[in-house]
Amino acid sequence: MKITILPNRVIIPEDHETLMEALIRHHLPVQNICNGKGTCGKCKVWMTGYVSPPSDHDMLHLNNIELQAGFRLACTVQPEEGMVIELNFVESQDRKVSALQGMKTTTLDPGVEKVYIQSSEPTLADERGDWDRVVDALSTATGRSYDKTSLYILSKVPDILRADKFALTATVYEDKILEIETGDTTKRLYGVAVDVGTTSVAVALIDLNQGDILKVVSTENEQTAYGADVISRISFAMESQERALALRVAIRRTINHLLEELEVQTNVGKNEIFKMTIVGNTTMHHLLLGLDASHLAVSPFVSVCNRPLEFSALELGLEINPQARILLLPNIGSFVGGDTIGAIVGAPVVLEQGNHLLIDLGTNCELFLKTDHTMLACSTAAGPAFEGAGIAHGMRAKRGAIESVTITEDGVVCQVIGEQEPIGICGSGLIEAIDEMRQSGVINKQGKIVDPEKAETLAIELRKRIRAAEKGREFVLAYGSDQGQDITLSQKDIVELQLAKGAVCAGIKTLVEMAGITVSELDSVTLSGTFATYLKAHNILNIGLVPDISEDRIKTVGNAAHVGAILALLDHQEVAMVGELYRKISHVELGGSTTFSNYYMDSMYLERLS
Ligand code: FES
Structure with missing residues (x-):
């Protein structure tokens, strides 16, 4: 039996293997948050050709439009001959990507360069080897010496040299020649x-x-x-x-x-x-x-x-x-890596004079605190909630994701990426939704969805949106159209967010205390991460993701770690700088810290936290 994976891959499942097991065995990308139990709803694939009948799990997690279009959960699908699967692999249009597109940097010294050289042809009076001829011409052109190359380059020198009358383009990096090519290709680097x-x-x-x-x-x-x-x-x-x-x-x-x-x-x-x-x-x-x-x-x-x-x-x-x-880029410690160094490079305000905090939000959340006396870094396991995973209707920030939510007594207005019917909610939408639910009285400060029968002060339209779910209650953010599925936030989703934001807030308080300052002495708090650009300071403060601080000191910078990688690519000096920087940062392990544990419990509340 063969299954086609679009655009051009064919796999052969083994007997009794689910589609997801076959995909994993063939190293194809599929989300497996619940270990194939059919409960997370994240392993969605699109089937064309033969489409298997929907399972109970499919019906639970996919809406009618998705079911009719051929979406299924890979962990519930038994492979059949003729299946054609689309994994929706690469995105180049989501908002995370577009946040970087078009960015232009100022410093340009990548350390690698292309040089077009013309060397002299050999004669009986000039019997230098082909390679020596190239190295001499290159050294004359650049004023530097080149001692290193590879056997791969040496083996092609004779042909490349003679293909264009002893002219060629060399790509060099420090004292090494990386590549040689016929003709002038200096414009393509x-x-x-x-x-x-x-x-x-x-x-x-x-x-x-x-x-x-x-x-x-x-x-x-x-x-x-x-x-x-x-x-x-x-x-x-x-x-x-x-x-x-x-x-x-x-x-x-x-x-x-x-x-x-x-x-x-x-x-x-x-x-x-x-x-x-x-x-x-x-x-x-x-x-x-x-x-x-x-x-x-x-x-x-x-x-x-x-x-x-x-x-x-x-x-x-x-x-x-x-x-x-x-x-x-260098690591700082066991769970604080080159991404934090990259984020520091990408958000250089955190190295300025004064007290500055950098929060790199993600599944693994890293914190960096710089004061005039010390530099500390730690990580907290926030879990995947900020990236839209581990949430029933969570998804990455792409078309169809609710990215912003406004709740009034008249109902809920959702802003959706791509301005279409929502199919899920991304990290920034989740944070805003939970703040709005809290402000409107749908949930209390413990994060509990209120009982609609008893919440007499809650607007009727909002009470109608609270309903019983499998475990506890859920709140409807968006009703599905004709056959679409309602997008809801359940009690469990709220707890996931509380755990994630509680870990971040407790980490901040611990780091600040270790540095011997108070939160009010922070000159800036910079949030970075793929969705950080879209976060609003008041939402972050209202749900207690960061301790209470004046709103104007909070900055959001998008994916600073990636920006840092780009800057290090374009400017070799940045690489030298981080080679020094990482040694000066003390890594703090929060795992055994009682201070962190104590702060953690208090940080679960959905309110401004001192
Ligand atoms: S892996 Fe969780 S539903 Fe399939």
Whole structure:
């Protein structure tokens, strides 16, 4: 039996395997938040050709429009001959991506450059070797010496030199010649900046001559099939070498898939990409490199390596020019990685004089606090709620996601990405919805959805939207049209958000206390993350995601970690700077901190927290 995975993949499921098991075994991206139990509703795929009858789980999690269109939950589907599956893999149009598109940076010194040279032809009086001839001409042109190259380059020198009368273009990086090409290709020099998140991965293609961001694509991290957060990935990797290998392969394939997509969507060949910068948390860093991640999760929580690293693309199996340089920004500690360093570079206000806090919101949430006396960093396991996962109708910020919510006594108005009927809610929509529900009295400060029978002061229209759900109550944000499914927030969803925001708030209070200052002494609080641009300061404060502070000190900067990777790609000096910076930051482990535990319980309330 064969199944086609669009656009061009064919897989053969094994007997008794569900579609999701087959997808995972073939390393194809599918969300597996509930471990295939049919309860999370996240493993949605689109089927064409043969479409299996909907299961009970399909009916529970998918609306009629989706069911009729051929959407199914992969974990409930038994493969059949002739199935054609679309996984909806790469996104290049969601708002996260568009937030970076068109950004232009000011400093341009990527460290890699192309030089067009004309060397002299050999004669009996000039018997220098072909390679020596190239190196001499290059040194004359640039004033630098070049001592390193590869056998791959040496083997093609004779042909390249003679193809165009001893003229060629050399791509150089420090004292190394990375590539030689016939003709003048100096105008075509590209790099990519990669943000490896626990839940999603984004790659920006950049013209290294102009500093323009040409295209940004993102997709789900293929590793999510093996666990939703860093702890579950580490546990999975620790089970066997094969499992650790599966995670390494999954993230490399995710990046390679995005590189392929960039090649399709632009006129830039993968071979023309000569530099890559990567940011990611320490777990993603280790799993990408194939390093033992087990010591990250047990006391005293040490990484294999914190310092900045550099490899060739060939070494890492990433499909750009094989000699391209790949730079990984340094880690700060076991759960605070190069993404935090990237976020600091991307939001440099946090290094200015005074007390500044940076919050990088994601599945793994990192905090960085700089005062005039110290620099501290820690991480809190916020879980995937901010990225729209782990929430019944949660989804990433793309077309159909509710991104903003207003509740009045007349009802609920939802703003939807793409201005269409909503199909779910993303992180910023969730935060705003919960604040609005709290302000309107739909939920109390403990986060409990009120009993509509007893909430006499609550507007009738809002009371009508509260109804019994499988566990507790739920509130209807948007009624589905004819056959569409209602978009609701359940009591469980609210608890997920409380756990996530409580962890962040408690982490902030702990860090501030350790630095010997108070929250009111913070000069700025910068929120970064894929959806941070869309957060509103008053919502963040009202639900107690950050302790109470004057609204004008809160800034949102979007995905600063990715911006940092882009800046490090474009300016070699940034790489040198972070090579110094990471040593000066003290890593704080919150796991065993009683201060953190005490703050955590108090931080669950949905109200402004002192
Ligand atoms: S993995 Fe299929 S519903 Fe959760």
